Amino acid sequence: MRLPTIRAAFVLLIVIMGTTGCRQSQGIVLGKITEGESCTIQSVKAGGTPPQVTLKGVMIEKCPVAGCWFRLRDNTSVIKVDTKSAGFAVVNVPLKTRMTVTGKIAANGSEVEIEATGVRY
Numbered sequence: 001m002r003l004p005t006i007r008a009a010f011v012l013l014i015v016i017m018g019t020t021g022c023r024q025s026q027g028i029v030l031g032k033i034t035e036g037e038s039c040t041i042q043s044v045k046a047g048g049t050p051p052q053v054t055l056k057g058v059m060i061e062k063c064p065v066a067g068c069w070f071r072l073r074d075n076t077s078v079i080k081v082d083t084k085s086a087g088f089a090v091v092n093v094p095l096k097t098r099m100t101v102t103g104k105i106a107a108n109g110s111e112v113e114i115e116a117t118g119v120r121y
Helices: 003-020 041-046
Strands: 029-031 052-062 069-073 078-082 098-108 111-120
Touching: 041 052, 041 078, 041 111, 052 111, 078 098
Parallel strands: 078 111
Antiparallel strands: 029 111, 052 069, 052 098, 069 078, 098 111
């Protein structure tokens, strides 16, 4: 190989590494994530948050059969997240996974839960 060819290959390698090497992974997305201000689970349960919320926490329990719901824990509380209406399941997502959840606040009897529109983990 000639020196100009080696230089061109080296420059091309540097350009490729520079444009792709510094990006932060967006993770895996299920459903549709809508960006919004993050709330705590405690604030959702207390009321006063918008009907569409974003929560961050750890999945501590999930439906063992179909993965159609899970429980999310942050540093304030735990809430049930239902994924059925969003059309995805978390059956292949391991417990203790950190995730971001977006969805709508819903009442299930006296309990407050989230109808997920999407999750990122």
